[in-house]
Amino acid sequence: IAGITQAPTSQILAAGRRMTLRCTQDMRHNAMYWYRQDLGLGLRLIHYSNTAGTTGKGEVPDGYSVSRANTDDFPLTLASAVPSQTSVYFCATAGGNTGELFFGEGSRLTVL
Amino acid sequence: RKEVEQDPGPFNVPEGATVAFNCTYSNSASQSFFWYRQDCRKEPKLLMSVYSSGNEDGRFTAQLNRASQYISLLIRDSKLSDSATYLCVPSGSARQLTFGSGTQLTVLP
Numbered sequence: 001i002a003g004i005t006q007a008p009t010s011q012i013l014a015a016g017r018r019m020t021l022r023c024t025q026d027m028r029h030n031a032m033y034w035y036r037q038d039l040g041l042g043l044r045l046i047h048y049s050n051t052a053g054t055t056g057k058g059e060v061p062d063g064y065s066v067s068r069a070n071t072d073d074f075p076l077t078l079a080s081a082v083p084s085q086t087s088v089y090f091c092a093t094a095g096g097n098t099g100e101l102f103f104g105e106g107s108r109l110t111v112l
Numbered sequence: 113r114k115e116v117e118q119d120p121g122p123f124n125v126p127e128g129a130t131v132a133f134n135c136t137y138s139n140s141a142s143q144s145f146f147w148y149r150q151d152c153r154k155e156p157k158l159l160m161s162v163y164s165s166g167n168e169d170g171r172f173t174a175q176l177n178r179a180s181q182y183i184s185l186l187i188r189d190s191k192l193s194d195s196a197t198y199l200c201v202p203s204g205s206a207r208q209l210t211f212g213s214g215t216q217l218t219v220l221p
Contacts, residue, residue, distance in 0.1 A: 035211075040120075042199070042213035043156070090155055099144055099203040103155035 003027060006091050006104035013081050013111050021076045021107045023091030031094040032074040033058075033101070034066060036087040043090065049074055081111045115139060118200050118212035126220050129190050133215045135200030136182045142202035145183050147174055150197045150214065159198070160185070190219045 004025040013019050025032065030051045035043040045058030049068040063085060065077045078085055091104040117136045125131045137145075144163045148156040160167055162183060166175040173186040183202075187194055197214040 040213060043211040088153075100146065100158050100161065101148075101156075103157070105155050106153075108153075 004091060004093055004102055004104040006089075006107050008107060009105065010108040011110070013109060015082055015111055017081050019078045019081055019109070021078075021089055021091075021109070023074045023076070023104060024072055025074075025093050025102075026072065027093055027095060027102065028071060029093035029095035029102070030071070032068065033092045033094070034064070034074070034076045035090045035092065036060065036085075037090060037106075038087050046076065046089075078109075081109075083111045085109065086111045115210040116200055116202060116212040118198075118215050120213060121216040122218055123215065124218045124220055125190055127190055127192060129219075130186065130188045131190055131217065132184055132186045133198055133200075133217075134182050134184050135212055135215075136180075137200075137202040138181065139202060139210075140178075140181060144203045145174070145176060146201040146203060147172075147183075147185050148199040148201060148211075150199055152196075156199055156211075187217075190217075192219050192221060195219045 007022045033048045034046040037043050044060045046064050047058055047066040049055045052068050052071045055066050055068055089107045092101040094101050115138050146161050147159045149159040150156040160174050162174045162176050171188045175184045195218050197216045199214045200212040
């Protein structure tokens, strides 16, 4: 693993199904984030975690949950997917004091 | 007023042109600023950080105007490879990062 890895890269999902997007980092960064990106709306923060064992809600948390059992992993779960959750999801980490974010390659989710 | 506002464009410029984008922000407490570049269907990547009045890196120059609360990105001698969406990000703690919706640039041959 180099950097931050997301899986799956793409998924088509029936409405009502449960889905977990995986995010793993090997950068040993404390902070991790999940964003969704929709056309014309930019990146919006869903949930974040400042350190292992803690999580917080971002701008658009409804319908999503996260966990942070360890430093490396930060999965995002859609308990019952709806079509409005069709989007591109980016996981990111931040380390040090620069504020720079490092992004995964994204997970493209389509909910039908 | 939105926290971060960018002109969405698109900006279509010929190769070799100079182009500038502006970004206005509402949080006067922001201390540092970032420009990210995002290629189509790819993840954003950091282009430039701005911690004081400005920063220059080759063909790219970022200027910060705290009084008017805007930052600009100037690209000189545009290349075809500069075609992308440019995202403006004023920072606080990382969970307070608010991304602009981006400015789309297309450099034409």
